[in-house]
Amino acid sequence: MNLTSQYADFTMTQEVFHSIEPLLLESGEVLPNFDLTYTTYGQLNKKKSNVIWVIHALTGDSKAAEWWNGLIGENKFFDPADHFIICANLLGSCYGSTNPFSENPNTNTPYFYDFPQVTTRDLGASLEKLRIHLGIEKIQTLIGGSLGGQVALEWAVTLGQKLENAVILASTAKTSPWVIGFNETQRMAIESDCTWGECHEQAGSKGLETARAIAMLTYRHPADLQIKQSEKEEKLDGFRAASYLRYQGQKLAKRFNALSYWTLSKAMDSHDLGRGRGSLVSVLASIEAKVLTIGVDSDLLFLPGEAQFISQKVKRGTYKEIHSTAGHDAFLIEFEQLTYFLKSFYLEH
Numbered sequence: 001m002n003l004t005s006q007y008a009d010f011t012m013t014q015e016v017f018h019s020i021e022p023l024l025l026e027s028g029e030v031l032p033n034f035d036l037t038y039t040t041y042g043q044l045n046k047k048k049s050n051v052i053w054v055i056h057a058l059t060g061d062s063k064a065a066e067w068w069n070g071l072i073g074e075n076k077f078f079d080p081a082d083h084f085i086i087c088a089n090l091l092g093s094c095y096g097s098t099n100p101f102s103e104n105p106n107t108n109t110p111y112f113y114d115f116p117q118v119t120t121r122d123l124g125a126s127l128e129k130l131r132i133h134l135g136i137e138k139i140q141t142l143i144g145g146s147l148g149g150q151v152a153l154e155w156a157v158t159l160g161q162k163l164e165n166a167v168i169l170a171s172t173a174k175t176s177p178w179v180i181g182f183n184e185t186q187r188m189a190i191e192s193d194c195t196w197g198e199c200h201e202q203a204g205s206k207g208l209e210t211a212r213a214i215a216m217l218t219y220r221h222p223a224d225l226q227i228k229q230s231e232k233e234e235k236l237d238g239f240r241a242a243s244y245l246r247y248q249g250q251k252l253a254k255r256f257n258a259l260s261y262w263t264l265s266k267a268m269d270s271h272d273l274g275r276g277r278g279s280l281v282s283v284l285a286s287i288e289a290k291v292l293t294i295g296v297d298s299d300l301l302f303l304p305g306e307a308q309f310i311s312q313k314v315k316r317g318t319y320k321e322i323h324s325t326a327g328h329d330a331f332l333i334e335f336e337q338l339t340y341f342l343k344s345f346y347l348e349h
């Protein structure tokens with residue numbers, strides 16, 4: 001389907017890839033078939049050498065030129081006039097790809113709570129099937145942040161020489177107990193919603209609001225709230241920080257659901273590039289692509305040292321750091337620094 005982006009003057013397409021081949025998951029379970037909704041911007045050049053593959057974070061969607069509009073678009077670093085940019089909604093997410101509300105072909109009813117556990121490796125494997133379907137032989141750059149960076153790393157391991165450059169932002173090669181702990185508190189909030197366990201899209205919705213409020217505190221830095229949510233007058237109650245977090249919770253619960261959140265947060269927890277492959281260090285060293293990792297100095301969730309570790313252990317790694325008070329989400333916000341890092345990386349290599 002051809003569409004016109006509401007943000008810029010270039011055409012985009014949105015399609016659904018229906019895989020009729022089963023996907024064997026790391027858990028041993030099988031998805032008999034699956035859909036991935038994907039969006040493309042620009043066109044593949046004659047040499048098929050201009051593919052930029054973007055992977056979204058936890059609650060993102062395939063319309064990368066909207067949520068990353070400072071990096072993708074007309075006259076932006078990744079310009080559809082020069083690049084063929086593709087982003088697929090991750091399996092498990094609720095923006096058009098197979099997820100817990102999709103029909104289970106074995107029962108002809110929605111999966112709901114029986115949706116199988118998916119890992120970042122499984123998510124990479126589903127993207128690989130889409131790559132083959134599209135006949136893309138080489139990816140010039142694979143880029144993703146946070147959960148998207150984890151999936152990109154997994155996929156980079158198996159892509160081998162089909163991948164030239166990987167850009168991994170605010171992410172890690174193995175999820176830390178710290179991140180798993182935060183994710184668990186968010187799932188506990190979902191579980192405490194008395195509608196959790198019911199079979200409809202609003203199930204766990206109030207719990208999801210609390211989960212997002214907790215998560216926001218990990219996506220921001222105290223300095224960010226100090227700047228944006230300080231009180232202008234003395235008061236006893238009704239603080240701006242409180243209404244900000246409640247608002248953010250409600251905003252997410254209106255556009256996402258608790259089952260997809262549960263599924264993808266579990267995928268994040270089990271992320272471990274080294275699992276079953278010897279060691280983390282040896283698997284990082286096996287990545288053929290040039291790797292730019294970008295950390296955020298104020299990231300309290302995925303610590304900058306974790307991104308630095310990746311760049312030190314891959315064969316051809318570069319590390320850059322965003323300076324920001326925004327915290328983890330700086331990778332979705334600090335476009336000027338990101339553009340500068342990307343420009344220098346491609347000039348140097």
Ligand SMILES: CC(=O)SCCNC(=O)CCNC(=O)[C@H](O)C(C)(C)COP(=O)(O)OP(=O)(O)OC[C@H]1O[C@@H](n2cnc3c(N)ncnc32)[C@H](O)[C@@H]1OP(=O)(O)O
Nearest residue numbers: 056059060061067229240241243244245247255329332333
């Ligand atoms: C279909 C879809 O929409 S998919 C969307 C794709 N989304 C993604 O890919 C997820 C990635 N994006 C994000 O995580 C975020 O959008 C970010 C990090 C880029 C930016 O975060 P934001 O929430 O926009 O910024 P910030 O933390 O400053 O919050 C601003 C919002 O809080 C509101 N707000 C600020 N202070 C307060 C307060 N004290 N009380 C209540 N509300 C407040 C603002 O009015 C604003 O509301 P709006 O989003 O409705 O305009």
Ligand SMILES: N[C@@H](CCO)C(=O)O
Nearest residue numbers: 057058059060146329
């Ligand atoms: N703010 C991001 C999660 C942090 O990586 C999202 O909502 O996708």
